Amino acid sequence: MKNRSIVWFRLDLRLEDNEALTDALQASDEILPVFVFDPRITKATTRFGFSRQGWHRARFLSECVHSLRKSLRALGSDLIVRVGYPEQEIFKIADQYKTSWVFCNRERTRDEVRVQDALEKELWTIGQEMRFSRGKMLYYTQDLPFPITHTPDHFNQFRKEVERYVPIRTPLATPDSLPPLMSDIDRGIIPEVEDLTLDSKYEPIRDDDFFVGGEQIGKERLEAFVEEDSIRQYSASRGAFLEKEMSSRLSPWLAHGCISPKMVYQALEQYKKRTRDESGAYSIFIELLWRDYFRLMGKKHGNSIFLLGGIRGTVRRDLQSDMKQFMHWANGTTGVPLVDACMQQLNQTGFLSGRARELVGTYLVNDMHLNWQMGASYFESRLLDYDPCSNYGNWNAIAGIGSDVRKEVTFNIASQAKILDPRGEFIKSWASKYSDMPLSEINRLHELCQN
């Protein structure tokens, strides 16, 4: 009898550098690639009542899954799509088609672990097992010079212990072909975007087709970022607000696993060889290290990243959960032009630059004195690149309750606006309320909010 395995695609929606797929192909004669849309994400709300997956991310995810199916078909296989609880849907397939194993990426955060544990238990009842793979991080945890429980809590210490000494593995190749999928199995239909979110349909108001989901597009965006010499200007662009000046904007593809951090690293190495520009590439490498660091903090400190007191367990008594005030922030109607424009950009596109996230985050927590969890929950709903560890880890840092000791961060909005948006272009383009307002008046509003 043929050896069959399921490859459960989670947020690793690619064929290149996919360890679960590579391992499954080595162990099996037949593979059944599966993706499950889980209503606990698509049709649920966060604890503060925001749809768990906003319209933008629903669309992006749908594009990723369509793209994955197309790539699998091109290699001779297909994608089996189901809607339901993965622990039930995958179990049904495993039982019906008498597979031996389910290969998948091991997740480490609360909700994801619950699902994979439940599936594992179900599989045991029919003599099958899960085989866990890696692929979310730049580094393999087994290559690190410390166990996860001893990961340095300070980013700089972590960086020092890994960057020089731990090699980054080469990405795994895309398979040349795949065994054909049995003809009797129902492939399933990819749901419409409207069915993947609780948001009512969103009408894009501008051409935002930069963010299109899928492995192929993700690779093209990576290539273009490296080719267009954007890396050389990277340090300067990191804080930029205007799209044309922004950083890599690769995060949505990284978060959905359309590209892996190792693939980005490899592209950076090739760029360095070609241009001899070390510093731009190094700056991006450091950002990828932050990504690994937050994931490791999530693994080390577990659920605490989601709790009010954060990793440090320090509950800030000055923060209130005033929903009315909060909605001014969320809707971009605080009356502070720069904050409002950032929030409008987030609501209209699902994306916000790193500096803008820090700015609106610190404004919420340290100026409005509102509960950081509400902000994190809103970002979870809206961001195209939502990732539990990166999101909650960064919010912990903003609230000063993360593992990396930090003082409360506040930005001087008036001076930030002068540096980052000196002509008010960003503000006027995103927040229509200010589009006809003279720059002097915008500056005055910023000065007012500082006092």
Ligand SMILES: Cc1cc2nc3c(=O)[nH]c(=O)nc-3n(C[C@H](O)[C@H](O)[C@H](O)COP(=O)(O)OP(=O)(O)OC[C@H]3O[C@@H](n4cnc5c(N)ncnc54)[C@H](O)[C@@H]3O)c2cc1C
């Ligand atoms: C409050 C807050 C919430 C955030 N939530 C998320 C989130 O849910 N998902 C997410 O991917 N990033 C999150 N970030 C981190 C960061 O803002 C984005 O990763 C980055 O802005 C994406 O833009 P980019 O791809 O152009 O980044 P670049 O500057 O080009 O960096 C390259 C890559 O490095 C990673 N990276 C960069 N900065 C960080 C960081 N501070 N923490 C973790 N990874 C980083 C991202 O994968 C990014 O794509 C958050 C930051 C803040 C302050």
